[in-house]
Amino acid sequence: MALPxxxxxxxxxxxxxLSIIVFSFWRTESYTxxxxxxxxxxxxxFSTTTYMTFLLRSFTTAVVVSLASLIYSWxxxxxxxxxxxxxxxxxxxxxxxxxxxxxxxxxxxxxxxLGPVGVxxxxxxxxxxxxxxxxxxxxxxxxxxxxxxFIPFMVTAIYLSLLNFDFELLEVAKINGxxxxxAFIEITWPLNWIGTVIxxxxxxxxxxxxxxxxxxxxxxxxxxxxxxLGLQFGxxxxxxxxxxxxxxxxxxxxxxxxxxxxxxxxxxxxxxxxGA
Amino acid sequence: xxxxxLELRNVTKRFGSVTAADSISLTVDQGEFFALLGxxxxxxxxxxxxxxxxxxxxxxxxxxxxxxxxALPPYARGVGMVFQNFLLFPHKRVGxxxxxxxxxxxxxxxxxxxxxxxxxxxxRLDGLADRYPHQLSGGQQQRVALARGLISRPALLLLDExxxxxxxxxxxxxxxxxxxxxxxxxxxxxxxxxxxxxxxxMSDRIAVMNHGRFEQVAPKLEVYTHPTSRFVAGFVxxxxxxxxxxxxxxxxxxxxxxxxxxxxxxxxxxxxxGDRVDCFIKLEKMRVVTPGGEAPGANRIPGSLRxxxxxxxxADYLVTLDNGAELMISEGSETMGLARKDRVEVVxxxxxxxxxxxxxx
Numbered sequence: 001m002a003l004p005x006x007x008x009x010x011x012x013x014x015x016x017x018l019s020i021i022v023f024s025f026w027r028t029e030s031y032t033x034x035x036x037x038x039x040x041x042x043x044x045x046f047s048t049t050t051y052m053t054f055l056l057r058s059f060t061t062a063v064v065v066s067l068a069s070l071i072y073s074w075x076x077x078x079x080x081x082x083x084x085x086x087x088x089x090x091x092x093x094x095x096x097x098x099x100x101x102x103x104x105x106x107x108x109x110x111x112x113x114l115g116p117v118g119v120x121x122x123x124x125x126x127x128x129x130x131x132x133x134x135x136x137x138x139x140x141x142x143x144x145x146x147x148x149x150f151i152p153f154m155v156t157a158i159y160l161s162l163l164n165f166d167f168e169l170l171e172v173a174k175i176n177g178x179x180x181x182x183a184f185i186e187i188t189w190p191l192n193w194i195g196t197v198i199x200x201x202x203x204x205x206x207x208x209x210x211x212x213x214x215x216x217x218x219x220x221x222x223x224x225x226x227x228x229l230g231l232q233f234g235x236x237x238x239x240x241x242x243x244x245x246x247x248x249x250x251x252x253x254x255x256x257x258x259x260x261x262x263x264x265x266x267x268x269x270x271x272x273x274x275g276a
Numbered sequence: 277x278x279x280x281x282l283e284l285r286n287v288t289k290r291f292g293s294v295t296a297a298d299s300i301s302l303t304v305d306q307g308e309f310f311a312l313l314g315x316x317x318x319x320x321x322x323x324x325x326x327x328x329x330x331x332x333x334x335x336x337x338x339x340x341x342x343x344x345x346x347a348l349p350p351y352a353r354g355v356g357m358v359f360q361n362f363l364l365f366p367h368k369r370v371g372x373x374x375x376x377x378x379x380x381x382x383x384x385x386x387x388x389x390x391x392x393x394x395x396x397x398x399x400r401l402d403g404l405a406d407r408y409p410h411q412l413s414g415g416q417q418q419r420v421a422l423a424r425g426l427i428s429r430p431a432l433l434l435l436d437e438x439x440x441x442x443x444x445x446x447x448x449x450x451x452x453x454x455x456x457x458x459x460x461x462x463x464x465x466x467x468x469x470x471x472x473x474x475x476x477x478m479s480d481r482i483a484v485m486n487h488g489r490f491e492q493v494a495p496k497l498e499v500y501t502h503p504t505s506r507f508v509a510g511f512v513x514x515x516x517x518x519x520x521x522x523x524x525x526x527x528x529x530x531x532x533x534x535x536x537x538x539x540x541x542x543x544x545x546x547x548x549x550g551d552r553v554d555c556f557i558k559l560e561k562m563r564v565v566t567p568g569g570e571a572p573g574a575n576r577i578p579g580s581l582r583x584x585x586x587x588x589x590x591a592d593y594l595v596t597l598d599n600g601a602e603l604m605i606s607e608g609s610e611t612m613g614l615a616r617k618d619r620v621e622v623v624x625x626x627x628x629x630x631x632x633x634x635x636x637x
Contacts, residue, residue, distance in 0.1 A: 168363055174350040175328055175357045176424065177380030186376075190367050267408055270366035 017250070023243035031237040041244035051228070051245070058225035059252065061143055062207040066154075068147045069203045070196070073154040080155075081162035092159060095152045103149070107216045110145045114217065137219030145213040150206055154199035161195020191270045197260045205253050225249065279342045281306055281432050281464050282327065287336035289322055289488075296322035297333065298488040304432070307462045309455065311475035311496070314485030315511070320468045323485070324434050327466065329353050340431055351380070356425035360437040362417045364409040370420050371396075371405035377428040395423040398457065415446045419453075426457065432464040439474060451477045472512050476500060484508045506632035509556035516562070516603050518555045519634055525549055529626050535599050540574045540626035544633065557629030559606035564593045564620050571623040579603070581618045595622050 027036050045051050080091045098106050113119050114135040121131035134140045165188065173183035189196075211226035218224070229249065232242025280303040289297040296319040304310050312320040325331040327338060329350035337346045345353050356377070364373050374395050378388045396402050399419040409417055418438060425433050438454070439447045455478045458465045469475050475482050476496055483493040484507070491505045503509035510517070518541075520534040530543035532555060541555045563571045567578065579597035591609035596602050603622055614620065 166363070168359070168361075169365060171330055171350070172357070172359065172363045172365075173376075173380075175330070175353075175355065176377040177351045177354075177428070178376075179351055182380065187365060268367050 020243045020246045020250075023240055024247045026240045026243075028238045028240045031239075033239055041241045042248075044241060045244055045248060051225075054223060054225040054228050055248065055252070057139070057222075058208050058210070061139070061146060061210075061224065062204045064143050065147045065150065065207040066200050066204045068143070069151045069154040070200065072147075072151060073158050073199065074196075077155050077158035077162055080159055081165070082167065092156065095155055099152070103212055106149060107145060107213050110148055111216055114141050114144060137217065137222070139218065139222045141217040142214045142222050142224070145217045146207050146210050149210070149213060150203040153202040153206075157195050157199030157202055158192065161192040161198075165191055190268060194264055194269045194271070197264055201257055201260055204256055208253055208256075209249055280304060280339070281308075281341060282466070283339040283342075284323075284327070285337045285339070287323075287326060287333045287338065289319075289326060289331060289333050295319075295488045297326065299336070300488075300490060301336075302483065302490070302493065304464045304466060306464065307458075308464045308481060309458050309479045310464060310466050311479035311482045312466065312468045312485055313472060313475040313482050313512070314470065316470055318485040319488040320470075320485045321436055322488075324357075324436050324466065324468050327432075328355055328357050328434055354428070354431050355434055356428065356430035356432075357434040358418075358421045358425045358436065358438045360440050362409070362414075362421045362441070364417055364420055364424075366409055368408075369405065370401065370407050370409070370412070373409065373420055374401075374405075374423045374427055376424060381428060391427050395427040398426070398460070399423045414442055415450065418442060418450065422454070422457065426461065429461075430463065432466060433458075435465060435467045437469055437471075438467075440469070440471070447474075454478060476512075482512075484511060486511075503556070503630055506554060506556075506635055509554075509630055509632060514559045514604075514606070515556040515629065516559065518557070518601075520553070520555075522547060522549050522551050522553055530631070532631075535601055537577060537597070537599055537601075539577075541631050542627050542629065544631040547631070547633070552634040553631045554634050555629055555631040557624060559592065559604055560590075561628040562603065562605040562622055562624040564595060564605045564607060564614065565623055566614070567619050567621050569621065571621075572625065573623040573628075574626040576621050576623045577603075578619065578621050581614055581616055581620050583616060584614065593620075595620055597622070 023033060024041055025037050025039070027034050027038060027040065080088055084091050098109075101109075111118065115121070116131065116136050120135065124131055135144065169187050169191070170183050173187050174180070178186060209226045209229075211224055211230045214222050214224040214227050225245070226249070229242055229245040232238045232245060282302070282304040284300055284302040287297050287300045288295070298319075300323065312323060314320045322331060326333050329345070329348060329352075333346065337344055339345065340353060340355065365376070368376070371392055375388050375392045378391055383391070392405070396405060399422055401416065401419055401423060404412065404416065404420075409420065412420065418441075421438070425435075435454070439450050442450060451474060454465070454467075458478075467475070467479060479496055481494065482496045482499045484491045484499060486507050492499055492503060492508045494502075494504075499508060500513055503512060509515065518532065518534045518539065520532045520539075522543075523531045523533050523538070525531075525543045525547065528543055530541055530547065532539045532541045532553065534555075539555075541553075544551075544553055547553065563573070564581070565571045577597055579595040582594040582596045582602070585592040585594070586609055589609060590606050593605045593607060593614070594602060595605065605622060
């Protein structure tokens with residue numbers, strides 16, 4: 001019975017990753033992959049400062065985006081779960097509404113807010129103020145844009161976690177002498193940590209690989225690893241190097257997932273399955 | 277003026293059009309086991325939540341140890357509370373759950389350890405401190421909840437149907453236990469329940485609640501034997517209800533025309549002949565005898581035995597009277613060698629039970 005599922009995983013997940021790994025040890029010549037086993041691609045990646053800069057920049061962006069989403073999403077998810085009542089579903093669907101338009105339109109939309117002829121700066125200039133420069137084609141603009149793109153994942157993950165959270169436990173904590181913020185730290189946060197971790201991972205991974213937003217919102221100094229990775233499969237046609245970059249990206253993302261998962265102690269998250 | 281541990285003054289709470297607490301006043305004193313008894317929706321849990329500070333009353337004031345706490349949040353009131361569904365913190369070990377109130381108060385580690393040992397001993401939870409709640413049985417979880425409620429020596433302990441989720445055997449056992457803790461600690465327990473047996477077993481005083489009001493507040497025996505309202509008479513204990521018209525009143529005794537049978541009943545206060553009344557007579561206040569058999573009582577009505585429901589130490593006798601009405605009588609199960617369809621007489625005293633103006637129901 002597990003066969004269809006296993007087949008799906010093999011064909012659509014394992015095979016592509018495997019082929020990428022294989023290609024990363026080959027070499028490209030005139031847009032053709034040549035099975036000539038070597039480590040040159042990795043050597044190039046690790047010895048070229050620009051590649052490492054791109055990687056570090058994407059990593060930092062992903063960290064900042066994850067943190068920003070976390071800080072934004074908790075109050076929003078909490079509010080919907082606690083006070084959304086019969087509008088809950090509607091509010092959650094509203095979060096997903098921007099997805100209806102597709103990523104290009106969403107990014108263009110945010111460009112229309114942050115850019116030189118965007119709502120913010122046009123408004124400022126209209127009233128005689130100087131435009132805010134650091135949101136025009138900068139790394140900051142990229143962070144804002146990427147955060148905007150992936151926040152719904154984080155809100156949804158935390159919201160779903162809070163749906164299963166017994167808010168009565170907070171009353172118990174308060175009767176037992178815990179002030180509201182203390183009750184949050186002692187009860188709400190640890191009991192929703194798994195959901196939060198899932199949210200962080202869901203935001204971190206695509207943020208790390210993001211290539212479209214930097215292209216639209218970032219200036220010449222904001223190119224991301226994902227953007228450069230894309231180039232290898234397009235303009236430059238260096239598939240082998242691109243594959244190596246993909247493997248590196250995959251490795252970093254896996255490492256982050258692993259590190260995040262290590263912070264989860266099932267018992268300490270109120271997980272009651274699985275016995276002692 | 278003696279200081280009451282808890283005092284409620286004209287506390288009123290409304291939820292939309294429902295009045296959950298209707299100008300309730302109450303005092304509870306040191307060492308008292310006080311039961312709030314009522315059907316679900318009667319407002320008893322709301323009362324408890326107001327005392328705890330989880331609900332703010334629309335009107336009135338709450339005093340704990342003489343201090344007005346009406347405006348204080350729950351964490352500043354120093355009361356303990358135990359819930360029906362235990363509500364242990366699932367991610368904390370038993371020891372951490374129990375010691376939680378002390379930690380919130382900022383007690384020293386030594387103090388925490390000492391009190392934890394005391395609480396685990398008191399509730400016989402030794403050896404379970406390192407378990408997680410889901411690894412415990414229902415009874416153990418409830419004892420942990422009690423330990424958490426008691427560890428900081430609260431001014432009073434509030435209990436919201438704490439035994440309702442336990443099976444019958446365990447509940448019986450815990451009733452005795454809970455009473456023991458209360459006597460040992462000598463702090464007031466306010467115990468909400470819809471189960472009259474629990475209220476009667478454990479408490480000193482009972483308040484019977486209905487529609488956000490106290491129907492009667494009195495020592496439990498008083499509530500059981502002398503209900504002051506129709507609702508209390510029907511809710512506490514098991515009674516036969518006889519509805520009819522009063523034909524005459526002679527001092528404390530009245531004559532009731534109960535479906536053509538003349539019955540002597542206690543006269544309800546302020547009633548006059550011709551009033552329709554409901555008379556409640558507890559099952560154990562009646563006797564079943566063979567025709568002409570010995571038994572004291574002014575009322576003696578013939579009928580035939582329809583069934584005997586054996587309950588162990590007692591049995592319920594179902595008697596169909598000659599006018600078609602049915603009475604249930606609780607007797608010792610070995611009293612007589614009666615069998616189904618035997619002719620019998622039901623006998624009871626004129627002053628047994630109590631009568632109230634007839635309800636609409």
